[in-house]
Amino acid sequence: MNYGLPYMGSKNKIAEWVVGHFPEKKHFYDLFAGGCAVTHCAMLKSKFKTFTINDISKMTEFFTDAISGKYADERRWISREDFSRLKDNDEYVRICWSFGNKGENYLYSKEIEPWKKALHHACVYGDFSLMEEFGIRTDGTKIDIKKNAAEYKEKYIRWYLKNVLKTSAEYERLRSNLEAKIKDNSEKLRAYLLEGLRKAGKTAAEVNRFLGTNGMAGHYFGRSQWEFPTREVYIKLQSLLYLPENYDEIYGLQSLYESLQSLQRLERLQSLESLQRLERLQSLQSLESLQSLQKFRGDYRNVKIQPDSLIYCDIPYKNTAEYSDGGFDHESFYDWAEKQREPVIISEYAMPEERFERIDFIKKRSLLFSGSNLFHEEGLFVPKTQIEKGIFTVKKKEWKQLELL
Numbered sequence: 217m218n219y220g221l222p223y224m225g226s227k228n229k230i231a232e233w234v235v236g237h238f239p240e241k242k243h244f245y246d247l248f249a250g251g252c253a254v255t256h257c258a259m260l261k262s263k264f265k266t267f268t269i270n271d272i273s274k275m276t277e278f279f280t281d282a283i284s285g286k287y288a289d290e291r292r293w294i295s296r297e298d299f300s301r302l303k304d305n306d307e308y309v310r311i312c313w314s315f316g317n318k319g320e321n322y323l324y325s326k327e328i329e330p331w332k333k334a335l336h337h338a339c340v341y342g343d344f345s346l347m348e349e350f351g352i353r354t355d356g357t358k359i360d361i362k363k364n365a366a367e368y369k370e371k372y373i374r375w376y377l378k379n380v381l382k383t384s385a386e387y388e389r390l391r392s393n394l395e396a397k398i399k400d401n402s403e404k405l406r407a408y409l410l411e412g413l414r415k416a417g418k419t420a421a422e423v424n425r426f427l428g429t430n431g432m433a434g435h436y437f438g439r440s441q442w443e444f445p446t447r448e449v450y451i452k453l454q455s456l457l458y459l460p461e462n463y464d465e466i467y468g469l470q471s472l473y474e475s476l477q478s479l480q481r482l483e484r485l486q487s488l489e490s491l492q493r494l495e496r497l498q499s500l501q502s503l504e505s506l507q508s509l510q511k512f513r514g515d516y517r518n519v520k521i522q523p524d525s526l527i528y529c530d531i532p533y534k535n536t537a538e539y540s541d542g543g544f545d546h547e548s549f550y551d552w553a554e555k556q557r558e559p560v561i562i563s564e565y566a567m568p569e570e571r572f573e574r575i576d577f578i579k580k581r582s583l584l585f586s587g588s589n590l591f592h593e594e595g596l597f598v599p600k601t602q603i604e605k606g607i608f609t610v611k612k613k614e615w616k617q618l619e620l621l
């Protein structure tokens with residue numbers, strides 16, 4: 217089951233576990249609702265009589281729009297160009313068609329976009345002409361695509377080489393020793409740039425200063441994350457370094473390099489299926505009949521809490537790079553939580569031990585943290601003051617569970 221909308225840091229995967237810890241109350245408040253996974257789950261379980269969602273961002277609006285059927289007829293294919301044009305004014309495009317649902321970059325890499333488009337045309341519009349252009353006869357079902365994955369992939373790559381990369385080179389020839397070819401190619405280009413640097417008697421640091429970029433020269437001259445300068449930068453560099461070839465000539469080699477890299481990405485494709493986006497939105501429409509949902513957009517402190525409520529707070533995690541730009545004030549949140557008269561349950565990785573009790577935790581693989589330890593304990597916390605005052609009662613069962621884990 218998918219809960220809520222796709223969202224970075226969504227509680228989708230652990231929503232049932234979170235909701236399982238909620239005490240019985242009449243009203244439910246999800247004050248940092250984001251993609252609303254937890255509210256969605258609690259609604260489906262009919263755990264409360266009324267539900268209130270709040271978030272400082274526009275996400276909750278998207279959720280309520282989705283459950284009220286705004287996207288019921290959404291069938292559009294959104295291309296990379298459509299995405300850049302529409303994302304600022306169209307919430308559906310911004311969220312559902314961006315990579316990681318972060319609303320920034322387009323969902324698909326340029327290599328996979330034509331395939332996804334053909335699949336969309338086949339599954340959503342019943343139009344198989346794009347698939348036929350690839351030389352593929354499919355009914356667009358997951359079963360068919362899975363069964364013939366190897367054949368379809370090969371046909372698609374051949375089509376891509378010919379029609380997008382416009383290379384006359386034979387697929388078989390390109391494909392053999394791909395890794396070595398890419399390396400060889402980048403080494404040649406890099407050697408050319410290094411030679412240009414040496415002959416001009418300059419250093420990478422001087423190039424950085426000249427370009428006004430911080431560390432970009434490292435990519436042109438070093439092996440790790442090697443990159444060839446763009447046309448604009450190359451032309452600029454010609455006035456500083458010894459780079460006798462004009463860009464278009466050198467670009468022949470560079471574009472071959474790019475083609476080889478594209479091919480490598482295509483070869484690595486694991487799966488050709490899936491139109492999950494639409495399924496996800498459709499699953500939300502089943503909630504339409506459930507009213508009693510109120511929404512707010514603003515700071516959590518502005519939401520008035522009624523008696524007989526449970527307050528759930530999935531706050532921006534402390535010390536997580538991804539969220540650091542939000543400038544969330546954790547200290548004042550702690551003060552606020554301690555003052556509440558209705559029970560507050562908080563999702564966090566860590567909270568000040570003297571003030572908050574961790575009532576349970578779950579081991580989670582987290583991509584938000586870098587470093588070698590990918591597993592983190594995501595906890596559920598309650599203010600100690602609430603336990604002391606009897607606002608929140610910790611169940612014995614949960615203590616046991618904690619000891620066992």
Ligand SMILES: C[S@@+](CC[C@H](N)C(=O)[O-])C[C@H]1O[C@@H](n2cnc3c(N)ncnc32)[C@H](O)[C@@H]1O
Nearest residue numbers: 226227248249250251252253272273515516530
């Ligand atoms: C960890 S995310 C919540 C994810 C959500 N539980 C889900 O499953 O999709 C934290 C959310 O807090 C919101 N937020 C940040 N500061 C806030 C504030 N002062 N008041 C209300 N919401 C805030 C962010 O916009 C973000 O959506």
